Amino acid sequence: MNPILEVKDLSVVYESTGFAALQAVDHVSFVLEAGEFVGLVGESGSGKSTLGFAITRLQKPPARINGGQIYFRGEDIRELDVETLRQQRQGGFAMVLQSGMNALNPVRTIRNHFIDIFRAHGHVEKSRWDARQIELIEKVGLSKEVLARFPGELSGGMRQRVSIALALSLEPQLMVFDEPTTALDVLVQQAIMDTIKSLQKSEGFTAVLISHDLGVVLESTQRVLVMHEGRIVEDASSLDILANPQDEYTRMLLSHYADPRAEVVELPGFTDRASRKAHGTLKASDGGTAVTSAAREGRSTDSAIVVDHVSMLYPPPRRGEQAITAVDDVSFTLEPGESLALVGASGSGKSTIAKLITGIEKPTAGTVRFGNLDVARLGRGQIRGLHRNVQMIFQDPYSALNPLHTVEYTLTRPVVNFGGLRGPAARKRVLELLETVGLSPVEQFAAKLPHQLSGGQRQRVVIARALASNPQVLIADEPVSMLDVSLRAGVLSLLEDVREQWGMSMLYITHDLLSARLVTENIMVLNGGRVVERGNTAQVLQHPENEYTIRLLDAVPNPARVRGAAV
Amino acid sequence: MTTTQNPATATVEAMRPPPRFAFITRSTATLWANWKSRLGLIILACFIFVAILAPLLAPYGASQDGFERNADASPEHWFGTTAAGEDVLSQLIYGSQISVSVGFIAGVLSTIVAIVIGLSWGYIRGFGADVINFIVNLFLVIPGLPLMIVIAAYLQNGGLVMIVAVIVITGWAWGARVLRAQTQTLRSRDFVTAARFSGEPAWRIVFKEILPNMTSIIAGGFFGAATSAILAEAGLEFLGLGDSSIVSWGTILYWAQNSNALLTGQWILLFAPGLCIALLALSLTLINFGVDAISNPRLREGKSR
Numbered sequence A: 001m002n003p004i005l006e007v008k009d010l011s012v013v014y015e016s017t018g019f020a021a022l023q024a025v026d027h028v029s030f031v032l033e034a035g036e037f038v039g040l041v042g043e044s045g046s047g048k049s050t051l052g053f054a055i056t057r058l059q060k061p062p063a064r065i066n067g068g069q070i071y072f073r074g075e076d077i078r079e080l081d082v083e084t085l086r087q088q089r090q091g092g093f094a095m096v097l098q099s100g101m102n103a104l105n106p107v108r109t110i111r112n113h114f115i116d117i118f119r120a121h122g123h124v125e126k127s128r129w130d131a132r133q134i135e136l137i138e139k140v141g142l143s144k145e146v147l148a149r150f151p152g153e154l155s156g157g158m159r160q161r162v163s164i165a166l167a168l169s170l171e172p173q174l175m176v177f178d179e180p181t182t183a184l185d186v187l188v189q190q191a192i193m194d195t196i197k198s199l200q201k202s203e204g205f206t207a208v209l210i211s212h213d214l215g216v217v218l219e220s221t222q223r224v225l226v227m228h229e230g231r232i233v234e235d236a237s238s239l240d241i242l243a244n245p246q247d248e249y250t251r252m253l254l255s256h257y258a259d260p261r262a263e264v265v266e267l268p269g270f271t272d273r274a275s276r277k278a279h280g281t282l283k284a285s286d287g288g289t290a291v292t293s294a295a296r297e298g299r300s301t302d303s304a305i306v307v308d309h310v311s312m313l314y315p316p317p318r319r320g321e322q323a324i325t326a327v328d329d330v331s332f333t334l335e336p337g338e339s340l341a342l343v344g345a346s347g348s349g350k351s352t353i354a355k356l357i358t359g360i361e362k363p364t365a366g367t368v369r370f371g372n373l374d375v376a377r378l379g380r381g382q383i384r385g386l387h388r389n390v391q392m393i394f395q396d397p398y399s400a401l402n403p404l405h406t407v408e409y410t411l412t413r414p415v416v417n418f419g420g421l422r423g424p425a426a427r428k429r430v431l432e433l434l435e436t437v438g439l440s441p442v443e444q445f446a447a448k449l450p451h452q453l454s455g456g457q458r459q460r461v462v463i464a465r466a467l468a469s470n471p472q473v474l475i476a477d478e479p480v481s482m483l484d485v486s487l488r489a490g491v492l493s494l495l496e497d498v499r500e501q502w503g504m505s506m507l508y509i510t511h512d513l514l515s516a517r518l519v520t521e522n523i524m525v526l527n528g529g530r531v532v533e534r535g536n537t538a539q540v541l542q543h544p545e546n547e548y549t550i551r552l553l554d555a556v557p558n559p560a561r562v563r564g565a566a567v
Numbered sequence B: 001m002t003t004t005q006n007p008a009t010a011t012v013e014a015m016r017p018p019p020r021f022a023f024i025t026r027s028t029a030t031l032w033a034n035w036k037s038r039l040g041l042i043i044l045a046c047f048i049f050v051a052i053l054a055p056l057l058a059p060y061g062a063s064q065d066g067f068e069r070n071a072d073a074s075p076e077h078w079f080g081t082t083a084a085g086e087d088v089l090s091q092l093i094y095g096s097q098i099s100v101s102v103g104f105i106a107g108v109l110s111t112i113v114a115i116v117i118g119l120s121w122g123y124i125r126g127f128g129a130d131v132i133n134f135i136v137n138l139f140l141v142i143p144g145l146p147l148m149i150v151i152a153a154y155l156q157n158g159g160l161v162m163i164v165a166v167i168v169i170t171g172w173a174w175g176a177r178v179l180r181a182q183t184q185t186l187r188s189r190d191f192v193t194a195a196r197f198s199g200e201p202a203w204r205i206v207f208k209e210i211l212p213n214m215t216s217i218i219a220g221g222f223f224g225a226a227t228s229a230i231l232a233e234a235g236l237e238f239l240g241l242g243d244s245s246i247v248s249w250g251t252i253l254y255w256a257q258n259s260n261a262l263l264t265g266q267w268i269l270l271f272a273p274g275l276c277i278a279l280l281a282l283s284l285t286l287i288n289f290g291v292d293a294i295s296n297p298r299l300r301e302g303k304s305r
Helices: A048-055 A082-088 A110-121 A126-139 A144-148 A156-168 A186-203 A214-220 A238-243 A248-255 A273-278 A289-296 A350-357 A380-389 A407-419 A423-436 A442-446 A455-467 A485-502 A513-519 A537-542 A547-554 A559-566 B007-015 B022-033 B035-052 B088-123 B127-141 B144-154 B159-171 B173-187 B190-197 B202-238 B249-258 B268-295
Strands: A003-014 A022-033 A037-041 A063-072 A093-096 A174-178 A206-211 A223-228 A231-237 A305-314 A324-334 A339-343 A365-370 A390-393 A473-477 A505-510 A522-527 A530-536
Touching (some): A003 A048, A022 A048, A022 A063, A022 A206, A022 A231, A037 A048, A048 A063, A048 A174, A048 A206, A093 A156, A110 A126, A126 A144, A126 A156, A126 A186, A186 A206, A186 A214, A214 A238, A223 A238, A223 A248, A231 A238, A231 A248, A248 A485, A305 A350, A324 A530, A339 A513, A350 A505, A380 A390, A407 A423, A407 A442, A407 A455, A423 A442, A423 A455, A455 A485, A473 A485, A485 A513, A505 A513, A522 A537, A522 A547, A530 A547, B022 B035, B022 B268, B035 B088, B088 B202, B088 B249, B088 B268, B127 B173, B144 B202, B173 B202, B190 B202, B202 B268, B249 B268
Parallel strands (some): A037 A206, A037 A223, A339 A505, A390 A473, A473 A505
Antiparallel strands (some): A003 A022, A223 A231, A305 A365
């Protein structure tokens, strides 16, 4: 037993003037053995990042440690003065940040970043600088040419690798990774996690991986600390957590993972479409005409969205370079009442297709039609007419609502603009919408401001706003990717319910194959702007044919797979 | 979350209409919490107090003459008298009315011009934006003071209205540019796109969605504009370009200069209005420190580490 870090009864509080103090970390104790790879898991607001900052002494006001000790190699790091702390960063503890890829100085080459560190700590002889840089950059899987580049010339994944290499250059004994892959694409995320895992093995440092994604953590770590509301609720080996979770909260987190490839995919309170159809519980659109026609009252006849050989080129970023092909000869039809998934990694052109359909951008070739409207040729007034029927649900519920408007104001606007209702009639409709999305008591929610709502509640308001004009088509751009895992199932089942009740069609844009499996009938897989595979969702995900689809499926973090591998 | 302990009050709290004034209360609290802006608020309050109560506070009328000329300080005339035989203290007190009101009015007007032009400039794209860009750049590159002097000389003796007009014409461009930059960052936010999806017309998006999110920048711009308006007003009056028959700090300086007050040893005639102008400008600048803390919460917390 050789403890490298001992945390005893640590408490961290956020104290801002004018706000009540918030105890973010509450009497947390744990011990890290040298050479361990430990995961720290929790949903947003659980205090996991605050704890990570505290154990590396990087916390800033308004955060303040208000109790407990942190012993690093037997020394309480809370007592260290600034200069000792700085020297300590070499051979001591280092942190790789979530936005680590934005932490590089854009006007200095990667080589200069290394030299800054070598100079500040003087732990590498000047004659060995070059050799050491090359060694480090190759360790994280990059070629040495990268050293001469500027951060802006590297992709997000490469920049994150560079920041790992920079942290490594200090030869730390303890590395804290704070959501190192959250901002990255699924495929890149998997590659970076592989690099971190193999580095941890070869370099032998102690690592703490902070993440909201239990799947990612279980796949790579030996031991997991589960945090909930500032406390560690479970501390056990990864296998134990999987096989025999003790805490209610851990069980709840685990229940939200499933393999999109399985025969039947189930989340709490939610089964995938195919199996619901089989059991006759699906309100089939052809069976439930009574409901749908009621909802469709006062609406023009439903029209399909027809995307015909559409290509989209963006002008080159620099002169002399090639134009960027975001969408390359894509054709599909979104039938009324259909639910279609558009799946792909970032940069695959899926969001561009959403922009083309909603008239925000105009395609360079091909046509997008909605009924008999040519979307690319609509004037400003006609675009407004298009938005009556084609509505959008945004990815980030935190930026999709104006922070200064109440829920009621936000929802009243489309009701007034599209429904022509005024005064009490408009208010009645707003309250109905809130009822529909399950935000009751409606009167209370109507009066709230966005910051008084949780992420899931905000997303429900965003959905309610999209429903306000009684649209025919919903474009959902990654509607659950910013939400905590435990909230996703609720929002997805809401989307599914209103879609079936109101008889809308939905284009569901995502990189998350599990959610696509749950709410869509058909799927299209995009890679580099091209459709590489399409078909029935359950069919495609269970028997993928294209190599890219298989890679995407493999990248889905899945705790169950760890169990399979370990047994 | 102490309120949740009592469900009745919690419900009442939630039922209450949106806290429209909560923002103002919170901003004032933030301003008061910062010692710099607290000092600024106190100084500004003193000046406003003096300006409003001038007829009660001043021992004599503003242009009441007939006293001994060029008198030194005495119990009857604390700051002495001018070359025309007026009481300097009374003139100072009445002069604060002009400075405070010109600062306020010109500040408000040039902020309004900056808002209207800056926001629409930031929101629209294409040819219209280029045209506005050209006009604003034109106003930015013309040196302010000479332009002011030229305009003021051209609109001879228009009085205060003319001075305010000159200050507004020369003072809006910088604010417009700052607001345009902020509008451009806000217009790409999802909630603006969402408003478009809600069928909102452009003017509503600009003034109901974007504008309220820039309140602190606008407030900062207003205090900046008011400061330069006060300085410009005093400057123009001092150069004799305003209406020299009214009593303001600028005209006190103008007449003091004309009567060679320094040579007669009456330094207080130049010093007192100068100090007042500096203090008033200082108070607004100090308040701006607090406004910064509202727009950037990081400045609100104590020093880092």
